[in-house]
Amino acid sequence: MAFIVIALIHISExxxxxxxxxWLKLIPNSIDAIMFAGSCYTTVGFVTDILPLGWKSMAFFIAFSGLFSVA
Structure with missing residues (x-):
């Protein structure tokens, strides 16, 4: 039960x-946004960086939040 709760928390993040x-209109398509956020959050990085210029460091912050949430 604890594993399911933790997994759901990570999915919600x-x-x-x-x-x-x-909300910031950085990625116009919701499917692409989910794939990008999930790729960065899990630090797998299988999706190319599709953020506009000036927002490239957002992937770093998503990855750090996922890394420290799991730890």
């Missing part, structure tokens, strides 16, 4: 980052 990316 990915969706929070997705909402933030969409």
């Amino acid at each position: 990915i969706f929070i980052w997705t909402a933030f990316l969409l």
Whole structure:
């Protein structure tokens, strides 16, 4: 039960980052925003950096939040 709760918390954090990316209109498509946030959050990095110029460091902050949330 604890694993399910922790997994749901991490998934919700990915969706929070997705909402933030969409709210700032950094990524116009919600599917792309979910894939980007999930890729950065898990620090796998399988999605290319699609953020506009000046926002490239956002991937770093998403990755750090995922890294420290898991730790």
